[in-house]
Amino acid sequence: MRFNAVWSTSLAAALLALTVHAEPSPEGAALSLTALMNGMATASGVIANFHERKQIALLAKPLESSGVLYFVPPDRLARFTLEPEASALIIDGEKLRFQQGDRTQFDLSQSPMARVFIDNFIVLFNGDLAKLQQLYRTDFSADRESWSLRLEPRGSELSRAVEEIALRGDHRGIREMVMRSRDGDRTSTALDVIATDYAFTREQLQALFVEGTRPASLEKQ
């Protein structure tokens, strides 16, 4: 078993568990993938609560966790798990680190697999449809109320661990993401968007992406 491959599922879940909002579609018209990507490209600060449900073959019941994530376009994400145990995953441009409570910190920036995931993460939100389609086989469908995007990794590194990523959303943005691993494990993340155009202050960005902590001003959100 390749070590990097097993690492990948956790990172993918974290990296893709974010929210964007799509541009409003013309009255009554279904959303297109191009319009969705444009919306992602123009998104500003996002705050969302998440609830994650992991179905792991080892466990009789799914594992549930919840927390909050902060997305600062185009490439900054802080994901804080609050229950059942505190942890944080921070992506800041090319840097990626994970910290568990106050105890352990892993800097994953130098990991080749982390690079793959950061690249895949950035392409989802910079609005580059051509690049997205280069990295994933895409299957987009939409109606007037909702949309869904199925992504199948093309790269060998990612596709070894991840079979499929399915995103579902509506006019407000992503509502759910489901990732299926090659070995049958499944992680679904439901998102409850609080704000889609939040303007983060310098102090908040420093706390989130440098210190890896949630500033008190954001805890009230």
Place this chain on the structure above:
Amino acid sequence: MSRRATIALIGSALAMLAYCALNLRLGTNLQHFLPDRGRSKLAEISSRLADSAFTRTMVLSIGSTTLDNSIAAARELAEHMRADPEVAWVRSGVDPTQLEQLYAIYFPRRLLFLSDDPEREIPALLTDDALRERARALKAELASPLGDLLAKTAPADPLASFRRIVERLRASESSLALVDGQFAIPDGNYAILLLGTRASAFDSGAQMRLLANLDAAFAAIAARRGGDLRLETAGANRFAVAAERNIKRDVYAIGACSFLGVATLFLLFIGGWRAFWIVSVPPLAGILVATTCGLVLLGRLDGLTMAFGASLMGIAIDYSNHVLIHNRLSPSPETPVATVKRIRASLTLGALTTIASFGGLAVTAFPAFREMSLFAAIGVGAGLLASLKILPALIPFAPALPARSARTAAWLGRRFADLERAPRALLLAPIALLPICAIALHKLEWIDDMSELTDLPQALVDEGRRVRERVSSMDSSRFAIGVAPDAASAVALDDQIAAQIERAIDAGELDGSRSLHSLLWSEALQRRNWELLVADATLPGRLDAAFVAEGFRSGAFAPFAAALAAPAPAPLTLADLEASPLADLLGPYVFSLGDEVAVISYLRGLRAPEALRDRLEALDGVQLLDQGRFVDDIYREFRVTSLEQIGVGGILVVLMLALYYRRWRPVIAAFLPSLIVAALLGAILALAGVRANLIHAMSLIMVMGMGVDYGIFLVDSTAHRQTLGATMLSLLMSCLTTAFVFGTLAISSQPALRAIGVTTGLGILLCYLLAPVTLAAMRVGRPTERGDA
């Protein structure tokens, strides 16, 4: 000399030159200066450590106003230095491939590495309560974003054996933080690089090139990036280069003074450079023959040995000077062959006593001393032979001595003859000083701290300490060392050392350690882990029940049960690791010592060295090595040996003089001045508050050898009173040449060079000034002769 003999001589010299040119590889082996009897094992370990990965590693600390700028500059610098041919490796962070390599090697053997105290720890880990506790912990870990990683390994490793291995390795690594994959100290905005050099830290040529490249590269980066970037470094190479640079600067200045002095002397009294080259033939022949014989007999010559041996050749130039001056100032014209015949006995005795004075070195436990003794004996012997056999053929080509030489010789002859008129006073005055010398000598302080022999810039010392304190808390001079007959026994011994160190840590005697134990355990310890796990047949069932009770699926840990039911994995061996990509990690911890294998544990925060020493020495073949103290002990032994050798050499010289003269008076007359010089020199050093060291002792041996030569030449001159002036001029030349060549070292800023300069310069002047004592000893109690002068 016949034409055939001349051709044979030139042919031999050319052959020897060619042989030396092809085979001479100068180097300094520290081991060579450590005793090879009694404490050789510890000495070998110490010398291996002195040239190990430990001393070949530099720590670079890059500071700036912001951490981002420090890290960016460190990355650029690392990239640049990786291309330097003198650099073996640069580490700027954790190698991302290392975890994969660890997984491949250790995961299949995870159950062999569960506990290094298995009898105590494994039963406690396997109780029902402990298994449920473990299940709860695993569940919490699976919920984290990295949980999927554990989900893949947990079925085969529910006890987290592999994670324990990784944590042991992580605990033994540097305490540096990782920021964006770069070693850093956020508190202070420092980025840290570790750099390994290909060459020894003491290979100053290679290290100078490397440091020049490093400084230039950093200056360019700092100029481009700004942000008040500053580079601080720590490394043995920095000190070695600084020491050599200081010594070279001194040697150039001192060399210029020496050259001017010697040149003036030869122009004044010998008449020119042609004469200088002619009298240089015997010492050069001595060096050539000694080097050739040394290479043939020993295979190689140590650089320091040869430098010291070559300096002894300064004695051989005295023989040829003596022949030239006696020939040219002979009362009646005589051929060089006749001159040599007249003074041959004095020259031979002088050479033999010099060889004897170094003879004691031949029986010491120090290979370098024995080599020096051999080199000096062969070199002085060959120099003597060249003075007796070759020089007479060359002297006719030398110009006549200037008139001032004859006048100076006559003046010296008269003055010394005048002094002889009161022989008792002349003899008793210096002898009366001996009790005072004895009292002063009692106060002479010997210092064996070799670090005091080099004068390093304090700023560099402080910088090195700052950087080391910043990045590492491992003690760089104290180690626990175990030696065993083979690799397997060495690893087993390392288990025991680790256990003792663990107990010492629990007792508060030290803070921590780093050793092979974080990577490898003995095969026996690995098997004990396995046997304890498989001995409990109920374990798979109990584990399943405990984990199911905490929400895991029944049978989820079947891979773990299957692993226990399968044959035991092959234990990991040192050979396995050496053949793996992790082999580099072993370097600092284990190395071969001839037929044996040594394992090293590095210590941190050692507060109770004696208590730890007691614990370690309870194990066979294990010691706590305090390298600083050990080296000082070695040099104390070195110095004591040198002083004892003065006694042994002195007895040999007296015996030789007695055999030759067969009367007590000339024996005492020839030997007494050098004895008084030794006492006076020691007393002067004591009264001047100079802390004497090994270098003073070694230089004293050389001075005494030359002093006895002066005595012999003077004793023999008393048989030919009309040649006293020539002898005194010859000795004056010898004295001043030595004073210019060695004495000028006294102005050096380097304590080691200063020690040579003070002892040799002052000693040789005293030898000349005390020459009348020889004359007085020959005269006292005898009727005064007329017309002696």
